Amino acid sequence: MTLVNPEFAEELEKFGIDKTLDCFNCGTCAAICPLIYEHFPRKMIRYAQIGAKDRILENYEDLWRCLHCGLCIETCPREADPGDLILGLRRFVIDNWRRA
Amino acid sequence: MYNPRYIIDVLADNIRKTRNPFGASNRTVNKWWKDTPMSTEGDAMLFTGLMYQLAPYIEKTTKQIERFEDTFFANYVWLNKYVPKFLVKLAFVFMASKKDKQPFNDILKSVVKILVKSNVDFFYKPKLDYYSGILLYDLGDNEGFIEHAKFVAGKLKEQGIKKLITVDPHTTYAMKVLYPKYIGESFEVKTYFELINFKAQDKGRQVTLHDPCFYGRYLELSDVPRKVLDDFGIENIDVRNSGKFTSCCGGPAESVSPALTKEILSKRYAELKETGAPIVAYCPICLGNLIKAGADVEDLSTFIARYA
Secondary structure, three states, X not given: OXXXXXXXXXXXXXXXXXXXXXOOOOOHHHHHOOOOOOOOOHHHHHHHHHOOHHHHHHOHHHHOOOOOOOHHHHHOOOOOOHXXXXXXXHHHHHHHHHHO | OOOHHHHHHHHHHHHHHHOOOOOXXXXXXXXXXXHOOOOOOOOEEEEOOOHHHHHHHHHHHHHHHHHHOOOHHHHHHHHHHHOOHHHHHHHHHHHOOHHHHHHHXXXXXXXXHHHHHOOXXXXXXXXXXXXXXXXXXXXXXXXXXXXXXXXXXXXXXXXXXXXXXXXXXXXXXXXXXXXXXXXXXXXXXXXXXXXXXXXXXXXXXXXXXXXXXXXHHHOOOOHHHHHHHHHOOOEEOOOOOOHHHOOOOOHHHOOOOHHHHHHHHHHHHHHHHOOOOOEEEOOHXXXXXXXXXXXXXXXXXXXXXXXX
């Protein structure tokens, strides 16, 4: 069971992310990403959109696989900056660690 | 893969206590300038950000973390934080030999040669040449990055420094984009290759430029070295993924997963070598990785300095 939190996008703003809801999940980022793992970063972005914090915290290692190479940012048709969202999620996870 | 939490904690602790991501002494790492005559006053400061100087240490450290990745020992990397910093500093004195450091020091000397030939009014103050903190930003430790950036910018501003000449994409991005954005401190930042101003001709020579992500996409500077090569009559044979759409060398994952870096690097190297031309890189991380992959590669500054 995963808890959904529609206000999570607002929470992410303090981590420098203000485009969480811009993504329409087309998957261009996952197609261009050099990592070609299971729908990265698309899946993480979906978790962020629905506010599935526990999923993000459980799968945090995936966030640090990202090379922050910027290919997804360059090609996103919604200009939703997927790579920056991943960077913001890293900040969110670190904040959780440090507050724990 | 290493637990990123342990790696971030160790790096953040090193930077906070020593202003160096490895916990090494900046004086140990930064010695290239000692036999290079340079003014200590001028219009713009050469700011290396210590990235080229750190490259041989990155190589040595990566070899170690590669050995222990996904083993039992990987779970204890956090203990590093508790090793007294004076011991870490001492270890770094012996970690890289003169032979290991020489090629990277020579790259910085090539930059100086290029700037002199281009009549650039510049100076160097080794004590003010700090690591920018970019790795903390990349790994998501914004708090640590901001604290370090304030320290570095404070030191530069104290000395009235307004203009910086940078030599690598990571430091360039930090000083040009991140410092104004996160700490409100701005410098006029130019890379050394934007300042190249002399003529040369070498018709018939071919190279393949490997654009680092930060220069290709984030800073959109990859046209500049192409123009320089073109003016020199040198043909650059581009691979499909170049410029704005360049492919990563895998370097950013190195601190948490050298295995992942290897995987990304092998794909990029396979693409680059298809042209058959010698590769020219202009980032110390890309250069170090391509050397590791066995590529016929040299740094842009070394290549250009031959004509200076």
